[in-house]
Amino acid sequence: MTAVIHAAGLRKKYGDLEAVRGIDLDVMPGEVFGFLGPNGAGKSTTISILCTLLRPTGGTAEVAGIDVVRDPAGVRRRIGLVFQDPSLDDQLTGRENLEMHATIYGLPRAERHRRITDVLEVVDLSERADSQVRTYSGGMKRRLEIARGVLHYPEVLFLDEPTLGLDPQTRKHIWGYLHDVRKREGITLFMTTHYMDEAEFCDRIAIIDKGEIVALGTPAELKDMVGGDVITLRTEDGPTAAREIQALFALEAVADNGHLRLEVKDGAEMVPRLVRELSMPVLSVSLSRPSLDDVFLKLTGHAIREEGAASVDSLRNMARMWRGGGRR
């Protein structure tokens, strides 16, 4: 099977800043492929290049077998897009938005109505299809955009942070719809996110940091890179405990917020030994399977959600709310 997205040595420079520095990847038809990384890691730049919205400064990329630089219009006909920010006309109804899209993308008139009815049903918007979009909630707008993204039978649906600014429950629902759409349409999903929990819904994930892919694999494969289970424990004297753990088990314990974190092959066996063999009482201990947060931390040396990124995010959300409520 040939890749539906193929990138080799993809680069993008803005002046002196290199936002994307040599990305290689292959995405197979029907895959849900996640691009995971903090804000400013180069996710949006990469997705924009693949969608032909930006020209790369180096490397090549093909989507649905078509070169993104040589035939951008050809690529655009074969992809669907869901942007970070809503791009609907909120004075029009949901159905009108879809009709407009269908007309622009050349869906035959005879088929338009049936197809629109179909996609509306997939995202559960049939009943609200004839209300103006400005009366929709954030989650409904997202769903409508997903429906619009697949309306013209694209081969790949690109989603740039599709759940940004939505509450957790809505995010979960959106994921449900995305999986339905994927199943029904047999479409490839390529999405960016900085929510670790969402990356778990992907078949494969590329972790991107500072413009480069630092790891690529299934969520399980990536977690295996951490090396088993994660034990977090608290004692009265962290530094001493860390030294003892080093001496006794040849394991490195990392101080994290007053706790010690260590990665072990078999956590269930390790916990009793720790409690027994340390010279000081263990105040608390917990055992967990590694999360993608742990993977990210291990690979890049920093957490995915830095303080700065979080506050920018909340500003964005505020801006969204203001827009949502304040216009017209």
Added chain:
Amino acid sequence: MTNAITEAPTREPAAAPAERRAVRETNAYAASLTAVWVVWKRDLVRYWRDRGRVIASLMQPLLYLVIFGTGLSSLMRGGSSFPKGFNYQQFLYPGVISMAVLFTAMFGAMSIVWDREFGFMKELLVAPIDRSAIAIGKTLGGATQAMVQGVVLLVLAPFIGITVTPLMVLQVLVLVFILAFALSALGVAVGSRMKSMQGFQVVMNFLMMPIFFLSGALFPLTGLPAWLTVLTRIDPASYGIGPIRKVVLEAGGVPARALDQYAIDLFGHRLSTLEEVGIMLVFGVVMMAVAVYNFQQRD
């Protein structure tokens, strides 16, 4: 989050690939024409939905006509150059129609900046269509709205003693559309460059008032001091308003000879209606070319 939706993905064959292929093989030229139509239609649907704004925007011309017009008519009663039985309000009337057109056409392009700020423009920019279709659709959409805003004012004609005939309505419709098209193209050319609504408003206000005051909407463009004459000839709207006034006042029974005194000279040559229309069209096409160029440049 539960993992209810992470169940092992079942790989089903892509839905009807043949159907997909059929969708894609469309003629690029036809697709762009369709896109012009879609952009135009959307602007009109939005215009129609926003009836409050439509009604509100009729207020300003009404104020000019009723208050300003009546006031100045009484000031000029007697010693004016108006032919017998003809007053300033009647002179002003076509100017007010043009004013409604001018304001609507130029501010109509605000929707471009609006669309960019609120995202919808992105849907158009990523579509597999030629971007000139967006510029052309927007220009025609704005022009159609402006035309409606202007032509609606014809209902006032009987109140100021001007007879409406089918021929006159037809002529006004065409002339108003040409004026609307040229100014809408100007607006789109500016709007396609603007990043913020504030910026657009500042530039538009800067352009609009001079264009309005120098256009001959409020006073005749003949017998003015040289410096002012030069400025009025630079104003593109002058060439759009002249023919509209001629058609409306002729229908009002003003003798053609009396109307001649309002016809404007350019480089010592008296312009005919056809020449004025020609100037307007050339200006509109040039502006639309600028707008198309701007749209194609944007990344």
